[in-house]
Amino acid sequence: MARANLGRSHPLGRRLPPQPQDGHQAPARPPLTLRTSSVAPRVMSDCRSYELLDFGAGRKLERFGRYIVDRPAPAAEGASRENLDVWNEASARFERTAKSVGHWEALEPIDEDWTIQLGPLTLALKLTDSGQVGVFPEQADNWRWIEQQVREAGPIELLNLFGYTGASTLAAAAAGARVVHVDAARSAVVWARRNAELSGLSEAPIRWIVDDALQFARRELKRGRHYDAIVLDPPAYGQGPGGKRFKLEHDLGDLLDVCRQLGGGSERFWLLTCHTEPLADKEALADCFAAHHPAWLKRGILRSEAMGLSSPGGLVLPGGAAVRASRDVC
Template sequence: MPKDEPTYELIDFGDGRKLERFGAWVLDRPAPGENGPPSHPDLWKSATAQYTGGRATEGTWKPAIKKWAESSVDFPVKLAEDVDFRILLSPLPSGQIGVFPEQLGNWQWIAKQSIKTPAAKVLNLFGYTGGSTLAAAVAGAEVTHVDAAKSMVARARENAVLSGLSEAPIRWIVEDAVKFCQREVKRGNFYDAVILDPPSYGHGPKGENWSIKRDLLPLLSLCGELMAGHPKFVLLTCHTPGMGAAELSAYLSDGLFGHCGQPPECGRLNLKTSGDRKLVSGEFARWPG
């Protein structure tokens, strides 16, 4: 988050872990790939809770959630002057807490692009708790939010209410992303922009299997059809080990534009400590750059 925003802080990282502050919570969670030593080992003793295991979904919270997190944290996200939204944070069994702070720059970009395209129709796939949906909606876009998990869609709707966007033009869809896009193509529906943050692996509400290596390119081709070859903006992010920004950009180029057109902007999603140490937390590709 911005340096003048006290709500979030990356305190330290190392040995495959990261130490973060969300308001009053100081959390010790997995950070795969960070094998160097932490800079300030003494600070880790201040953790409110630790999510055990080397990766999200592979551990448990210690102490148990009920002993330290009886209520959710109200997390403000500032996009620009007088433009913001809010997200409820609470610890989930997967080790996530409802927000990815490294996405702030992308949320600001989404709002900027949405303002440039009045009444834009935006499709947000793998929408999770709604950060990208709210960034587009608060900037005036009409958004279709799709996620396979009913609980995550419910949480995203809560965040819309908290952000004063309960009456915003948002459709909330519990569905497998690929199946939804296939149906939208058959219905003849179109969108101005698409946002995707796919997992490495996943399951749809009816047991559909997802693998990013196998399924991302066909899904992007469907997205290209839904934008009729004339996208206003596209954002693709991922947190998949071994998939770099250049590879993500190539997927986006091939899936949407073939080998023609302006290449997407791409880069890493980073978090920084107060000492400017960078923790790589994902990759992005977006168009226009």
């Protein structure tokens, strides 16, 4: 994919370059001044509770613990399924009826919720109206990376924005971090707190906040708060308490600028992930981050990677991009 040619006038930092016309060759890009992974996306390799069984024709088939779910996957459009028989083993199938909602068809009796084990964490799952089950398995390598960074840094203050059901928060807390977990959806925060209880972390130093990410970050800045590490997984669109809306293309640049100030130039690490085009491309996401935090190119290590999940046949289903910024090893 073409790398974004970012410019500070755009809310995300830069605009995408125009595509070359027929018969014209695009100008050569200058070399990156940051690290991008040249290997295949990192995938979950040691999690027995999860498996991507197959994907194709716009859908994916996954095993979460004892249940197998069949649901839409835009990244699987145009791909051919490897194993047609395994699709008959699905426990439930999700069909989308509108842009963000749909319904599940249970193909066998399914508990209202169930749990899976991811390393030291126990997470509760359930079938939701959005087609999600409560965990994004393509993030598993990022959770391990967060744990590693926290253990190497020692006790730190970490801000997790768009924290969803809490896997990143709990990975950090289990390693010894004091965490502020922010999500605009009260139901997600309630779910995350239950995951903390299931994981034996109910007494961990975690502040659970229901708020709009950008508004909360701005108030923290006014309060003079400082964070040693910042984790962000922004959606394309979100709506917070009081109807406040977050739109990736309009608000991410401002959010990165505010978070940079919350770090004060002495952060131990950042993690920025995105699943929405054009920032689902690792180079575009790295360019966006560097445009709003250029100091990392001088004082630390900045690495961008594609996220994805691997099928039994070794094919990779793309799952977005991640930027890891660290003072040590990314």
